[in-house]
Amino acid sequence: MSTDQRNEFFVAMLAGMSANPSCAPVGETMRTLWMLADMAVYHKERRESPQQMAIRWIKKNYVIVDTETTGLGHDAQIVEIAVIDLKGNVLVNTLVKPTIAIPAEATAVHGITDAMVAGAPSWSDVLPKVVEAIGDTWIAYNAAFDKRMIEQESGALLGGYSSVTLGSLCAMQLYAEYNGEWNTFRRCYQWKKLIDAATALNAWPEATGDDVPHRALFDCRLTLGVIHAIAGAAL
Template structure:
């Protein structure tokens, strides 16, 4: 069989592939005379003189084709978003990957809101803690620490004198200078008071818990102080779950700064200051209350809508 190289431009006019013949309403009656490379495979070519008209499909055949096409389309259509997935993907219980992920995020968000509501409803069981340090590394030292309750009552607040000087880049963030901590108590002195406040019957709420407890643990180890990790929750993680800040690429919830969260929830910062331990504790408390309050308002609005439908005699789904 002749092989025509150089693409379709070198194919003689009397040679056609099956696709071309079908479009012309013809079908081959003889063997292929040649083949051409289309960039992926060798395509067989037939002499147009050795063809016959295609028989028109009967109504029964057309109906069967349409039925099969409809079934194939239904098998690739998500029951939730009605999107059609590619053949390489698959549906699980009739739902596409994107919708399954969306349902997962919605469920996580509901659970996060319940957790935030629980903190407010049982606020006597919770305390908020925040620290400022000389850096972000494990060896960094705490220079500011505060503990408040959810009513913004300050239970403890103190600067802490580090062993090493505070770097300028750290001062640029929280505003704490070496002069400010010159006469501040050392970590062992501060830790004695903190331990009395963080009793075992309290749960600690921190915005970015991993960082704060890493700082506390490393400072205790540096000064040979006893350290027991108390029950705690990360407000940043919970807030990210509540607002659905999810990265489909990383398959995890993303980091949201406290300032960004406060901005999103319209929490005014005037008169509070920023990037100091007490100020961040207060912002965290207000964030928790704001989210819980708005969630309750949404629930009430939804109930009022349903009652309004019932009152007007309209069935609401």
């Protein structure tokens, strides 16, 4: 965010209010002016509304990616990955065998155990299929996390697949802008958990035989529902 632009917006709004004697720029009013300045800077380079963006994603039929992992840190590994397109077609849905044990706290979230991944392919075996499915533009809910996981899991393997992590789009940011709750401290729209976004939009997918909450395919389908709900398009 440009500090100069933020200050310019603030000064312009303050001057406008100062010209009206009935609008004393004090207290809460000053905080509101700074918030509006932050929002003006945030939106300055944005040419699409969240709905327009969601519609464009659907027309392009980008794919949605979700990973389940051994944790959140920089030593975490992927234990499951799913990829679907924006028509709901499943392109990838596989467990992945990590080189480390899955901690109990991770299993408590996604339900994946060491026994479940014992016969699964390694990440090096899965990566070519993921690359083929993802293409050069893909979507994830909290894309920064999935992008980091793919990068740190792949290491040198990713050398020939640089486009995989360059074209990530974030559905969490899309929903945050659509929802419109401004975070004054972070100077951006408030991020929400995927399950909260799906609940707010009534965007739960139709039940299928392989739906398991907090698993990669389930979260891909939740993200699909959120995008379609924002676009106003029926699943």
